[in-house]
Amino acid sequence: MPEDLNSLFTKNLLHYQKELSDSISFYCTLGGFAGVAFYAVMKLVGIMPIFEWMNLLYFSLPIIFNVTLMFISNQILKRRDIATYVNIYKYIIVTVACINDIAISIFIPYRDAWGVIILIFFVAAFYLDKKVVLYGIAFSSAISIVTFYINTCPEELSLSIGDLTTRIQMVGFGGVAAFISACMGKKLLYRSCQNEFNVSKSLNDLQTVVAKVKEVSNTLSDSSGLITQLASQQQEAAEITAVNTSDILTGAVNTSESVKEATELISQLVQGTKHMKEDTISVINNSEELKNVAGKGRNSIDDAVEKIMKIKESATATYASAKELDIKAQKIDKIVACIQGISKQTNLLSLNATIEAARAGEYGKGFAVVAGEIGKLADQSQRSLDDITKNLRDIFQHENKVDDLVSNVEEGVEIINMSREYYQNIIDALSTTIHSLLNIKDVSEQQLLHTEMVNSFIVEVENATVMTTQNIEATTASTEEAFASSEELFTSARALNDIAKEINEMILKI
Missing domain, CATH: 1.10.287.950 (Methyl-accepting chemotaxis protein)
Incomplete structure (x- = not known):
């Protein structure tokens, strides 16, 4: 059992963030290659006629770079302790997600890719870390605002929400929701850890009591056997005496x-x-x-x-x-x-x-x-x-x-x-x-x-x-x-x- 509740919470949070990083790394790799395949299919069926094959090539290069970066980082950081691995790797994942957003915004002629930003917000929120959430909100918002003006997507391909102010409001609400979700999730995890700690403590106490009872029972059994033997010996000794x-x-x-x-x-x-x-x-x-x-x-x-x-x-x-x-x-x-x-x-x-x-x-x-x-x-x-x-x-x-x-x-x-x-x-x-x-x-x-x-x-x-x-x-x-x-x-x-x-x-x- 951990020494205190904070140790248990830190331990569980690190294990949760590690498993989350491994899962996001896997699904980001799978999603990157799936995105390339998806846009290739869209081009073939004629749904996106303005999408050029060269754009798909340029889009694939950042994806390959991101996958390679995550793989190398994962292999290097796994050799360190779990705290160092999680604290560095979660920022790498958020950064890679932002790079993917840049690739989509630049190489995919579609201005309404702001949904990716909301996804980045919640990916950061999944880590239950305020600093990571704020980093994801600031970095992805800045990139999205910049890429909005350099994207050459025709207006007719954009959604009804074309106004930048409206988009900023949507992103702001999404960021606040992601921040609140991270805080609430962390609080819930803390309470869960608290309950786990109490249950673990109770279980340990119960195990201690059971072990003590078992020990007492064994001692009682041994003692009763010994007493029986001693009583028998005492009877024989009394007769001999x-x-x-x-x-x-x-x-x-x-x-x-x-x-x-x-x-x-x-x-x-x-x-x-x-x-x-x-x-x-x-x-x-x-x-x-x-x-x-x-x-x-x-x-x-x-x-x-x-x-x-x-x-x-x-x-x-x-x-x-x-x-x-x-x-x-x-x-x-x-x-x-x-x-x-x-x-x-x-x-x-x-x-x-x-x-x-x-x-x-x-x-x-x-x-x-x-x-x-x-x-x-x-x-x-x-x-x-x-x-x-x-x-x-x-x-x-x-x-x-x-x-x-x-x-x-x-x-x-x-x-x-x-x-x-x-x-x-x-x-x-x-x-x-x-x-x-x-x-x-x-x-x-x-x-x-x-x-x-x-x-x-x-x-x-x-x-x-x-x-x-x-x-x-x-x-x-x-x-x-x-x-x-x-x-x-x-x-x-x-x-x-x-x-x-x-x-x-x-x-x-x-």
Whole structure:
């Protein structure tokens, strides 16, 4: 639709003038050649005896020129826009018509050719343009007045209206009529365009409304189909939701019971963790005491080691002395053995002396006494040697005992050193145990803290589970209501779909 009424009027006027120019161009071309043929026939039948064949030739030349001019102008101006084509071509047509009037007036010996002027007036008036009408009136009137005096047509061939004034009046009335016709025609065209504009606007509005209604109908149809689909889906979803809600409700109840059991277990775990923490602290204290006792034992062992080392040193010194005594005792034993040999020999000598004294008789009594004393001395020496030998044997036995004592002392030193290492290992193990117990205590504290947090979370979960159960029960009721609403929505969607189909059928009829 044009933007406004003036645009529509200008557009329609240009199209009308273009079609008029094309039609006039065609009929002027056809009329020019028909005029030549007409005058030729008139000459042949003798209706116009004063008409010469040379006049017909001269008349044909302007006709050919005009036709050629209109054809060339038409071909050139068609390449331009329609406004330029119409605004130039309509003046060319009026000018060509005036040239034809000159040709008729000059080359056709007939003075009353003023009817052609009236034709030019109305040709100009057909364009519904005041400027073109005024141009046609002025140009054709001036040409006709001039050609009236140069036309050599005899008076007897003219019509009854021979007076120039009368002819001018006729031409004036014709020009005024043509001007008024152009103005009225343009006004009528404007009103027609106005009506067309209003009708077009109404049609456009109606088309817009129809398109909108159709769009709404299509949307309504699509929406009803979608609503139907959604209602169906909602029904299915409501059924599934009802089943799922029931399952969820059962699961929530089970979860609530499980949460209660978990709460009791967590509470027991908290109590157990507290007891473990207390037991760990008690074990740590006992381990500290045991560590202190072991430390004291290690210190005592250190003292014992120090003392036994002194004993070892004394035993070693005693052993060395015993060894030295043993060596001397062995020497003494050798001397005693030598003395025993001497004593035995002395005893034999005493015995022999006694025997010899007995043989000597009275002379041998003194020698016998000496021999007896020597025998006694030999016996005493033997007894002393036996005592010495016995004491040497005791010394040898004591030396062996000292040796055993030194061995036992060394074994005792090794045992005490091993005991010291054992005590140190015990202390180290207790230190490690105490460190581990401290770690266990820290872990127990963290576990207790986390367990208490878990216990609080479980309490919150229990509360949330109770609320969830209540909400699920409410949701179950809402689901049942939604299921009923979905059935109503499904029915309404079908009704909307039927209405949309009826609207589409009505639009198709329009």
